[in-house]
Amino acid sequence: xxxxxxxxxxxxxxxxxxxxxxxxxxxxxxxxxxxxxxxxxxxxxxxxxxxxxxxxxxxxxxxxxxxxxxxxxxxxxxxxxx
Numbered sequence: 001x002x003x004x005x006x007x008x009x010x011x012x013x014x015x016x017x018x019x020x021x022x023x024x025x026x027x028x029x030x031x032x033x034x035x036x037x038x039x040x041x042x043x044x045x046x047x048x049x050x051x052x053x054x055x056x057x058x059x060x061x062x063x064x065x066x067x068x069x070x071x072x073x074x075x076x077x078x079x080x081x082x
Contacts (some may be wrong), residue, residue, distance in 0.1 A: 019076040023048065029050050040051075051082065 022030050029045040036042075064070060074081030 015076045015081075019082060030082065032082070035078075046079075 028049075029047050031043050031045050031053065033043050034041050060064060072081060076082055
């Protein structure tokens, strides 16, 4: 995968590497802090199978099945980018 960032390639590469490490560890859930937009921020646990299904549905919706590249405009530090 080729990663391109206008601000800092190193920073985004580190964020992606950190997410990849979480995804590939033995845990079946990923802990994520909520934004707090509707209340006090808290840590929630999201099962990896639910994230995988969500990504699959997104790919189907945008017809990305035959796509070789995609631009991710959200930081993987936040739930939207995960």
